[in-house]
Amino acid sequence: MTPTPVFLGDFEQLVLLALLQITESSNDHAPVHVLRDALRGHAGRAVSRGALYRTLDRLEEKGWVAWTIDTEDVPERGGHPRRRFHVTPDGVGVLRASRATLLGLWSTLEHVLD
Amino acid sequence: MTPTPVFLGDFEQLVLLALLQITESSNDHAPVHVLRDALRGHAGRAVSRGALYRTLDRLEEKGWVAWTIDTEDVPERGGHPRRRFHVTPDGVGVLRASRATLLGLWSTLEHVLD
DNA sequence: AAGCGACGTCTACAATGGAGACCTCGTGAC
DNA sequence: GTCACGAGGTCTCCATTGTAGACGTCGCTT
Numbered sequence: 001m002t003p004t005p006v007f008l009g010d011f012e013q014l015v016l017l018a019l020l021q022i023t024e025s026s027n028d029h030a031p032v033h034v035l036r037d038a039l040r041g042h043a044g045r046a047v048s049r050g051a052l053y054r055t056l057d058r059l060e061e062k063g064w065v066a067w068t069i070d071t072e073d074v075p076e077r078g079g080h081p082r083r084r085f086h087v088t089p090d091g092v093g094v095l096r097a098s099r100a101t102l103l104g105l106w107s108t109l110e111h112v113l114d
Numbered sequence: 115m116t117p118t119p120v121f122l123g124d125f126e127q128l129v130l131l132a133l134l135q136i137t138e139s140s141n142d143h144a145p146v147h148v149l150r151d152a153l154r155g156h157a158g159r160a161v162s163r164g165a166l167y168r169t170l171d172r173l174e175e176k177g178w179v180a181w182t183i184d185t186e187d188v189p190e191r192g193g194h195p196r197r198r199f200h201v202t203p204d205g206v207g208v209l210r211a212s213r214a215t216l217l218g219l220w221s222t223l224e225h226v227l228d
Numbered sequence: 229a230a231g232c233g234a235c236g237t238c239t240a241c242a243a244t245g246g247a248g249a250c251c252t253c254g255t256g257a258c
Numbered sequence: 259g260t261c262a263c264g265a266g267g268t269c270t271c272c273a274t275t276g277t278a279g280a281c282g283t284c285g286c287t288t
Contacts, residue, residue, distance in 0.1 A: 007159075009244050009275085010124050017219045024226060032266085043215060045121075051246040053267070058244075079252045080267040096227050098124075099220060101157055105131040106213060112138060113210050123244085123275050146235085165277040167236070172275075193283040194236040230288090238281075245274070255263085 008098055014043050015055055016064060016095055020087045029068060029084035032056070056085060064091030122212050128157050129169055130178060130209055134201045143182060143198035146170070170199060178205030 008016070018038045022030040032052060040046045059065040070082035087095075106113060122130070132152045136144040146166060154160045173179040184196040201209070220227060 007124060007276090010121055010127070011245055013124070014219070017223070020226065021219070021222055024223065042219065047245090048247050049267085050248065050269085054269095055245075077252085077254055077265045077267095079254095080265090082266060092226060099216075099227055101128075102131075102213075102216065105128070105135065105156060108135055109131070109138065112134065112206060113213055121245095125276060161276085162278050163236085164238085164279065168238095169276075191234045191236095191283085191285055193285090194234090196235065232285105232287080234285090235283085236281105237283105239279095241277085243274100243276070246272085248270095250267105250269075252266085252268105254265090257262085258260090 008094055011045075011047075012055060012059060012064075013095070013098060014039065014045060015052070015059065016087055016091055018042060019065065019085055020092065020095065023086050029086040031070060031082055031084050035085065059091070062090075064088055064094060122208055125159070125161075125169060126173060126178075127209070127212060128153065128159060129166070129173065130201055130205055132156060133179065133199055134206065134209065137200050143200040145184060145196055145198050149199065173205070176204075178202055178208060 015035070019030060019035055021042070022034060022038055032049070036047065036049065036052055039052070056065060056067075060067070064087065065085050066088050067083040067085045070084045129149070133144060133149055135156070136148060136152055146163070150161065150163065150166055153166075170179060170181075174181070178201065179199050180202050181197040181199045184198045
């Protein structure tokens with residue numbers, strides 16, 4: 001009966017995944033430029049800063065990512081403190097759900113998709 | 115160097131996948147209402163007929179699905195013959211590529227995503 | 229002959245994807 | 259000191275994708 005099921009756009013999913021990967025492997029929240037580099041590298045998706053912030057804001061509204069102010073070493077530039085993002089538990093949840101759906105759909109098609 | 119990698123929207127991907135699954139398992143092209151039922155069932159995504167046709171049209175423009183006229187048993191209703199859809203080889207290709215990307219992104223996160 | 233219902237079409241709108249201009253203010257060069 | 263530069267983030271604008279629902283047509287029933 002899925003009450004208003006929530007769906008992730010494809011780019012949102014990529015951002016969430018890349019962000020989770022960074023925070024997991026570095027054990028720290030990630031500043032935007034690092035995330036951007038990761039997207040370009042791992043997912044082959046070059047995206048402008050504006051586009052990324054926009055997406056991050058939307059993900060935040062949905063409660064799937066959150067951020068904290070970066071207090072360390074880096075001086076506050078341009079009147080804006082640097083933000084460090086991370087995926088929330090809810091974010092991990094949608095990622096998990098989306099993965100389960102896809103895995104289910106793929107399962108009977110392995111011979112076609114390799 | 116991935117020259118302009120192609121990205122599928124999330125719903126497009128679901129449609130392609132569900133369609134491929136049906137045609138594979140039934141060995142026949144699929145009429146829209148069957149696809150619609152499958153989407154509701156396997157992917158938990160209830161969608162209106164209009165929305166589905168719209169998406170199918172867009173997928174057709176990109177060359178990822180194609181259709182043929184249903185000549186069998188079913189009488190032509192409403193001046194419109196029934197169409198039966200199927201995924202094209204290109205469509206299978208993007209599905210494969212998208213799957214590879216996701217699998218790659220997930221690979222280092224199995225402990226988090228299960 | 230009347231209307232139901234199966235099909236596909238069309239229009240309108242919301243959400244998401246994406247680029248780029250822009251503003252602010254530490255910092256380093258001079 | 260002061261000026262340009264660059265690292266942050268913000269804002270606005272446009273394209274694409276996701277979605278619903280009203281509509282038109284015409285075989286099939288009754």
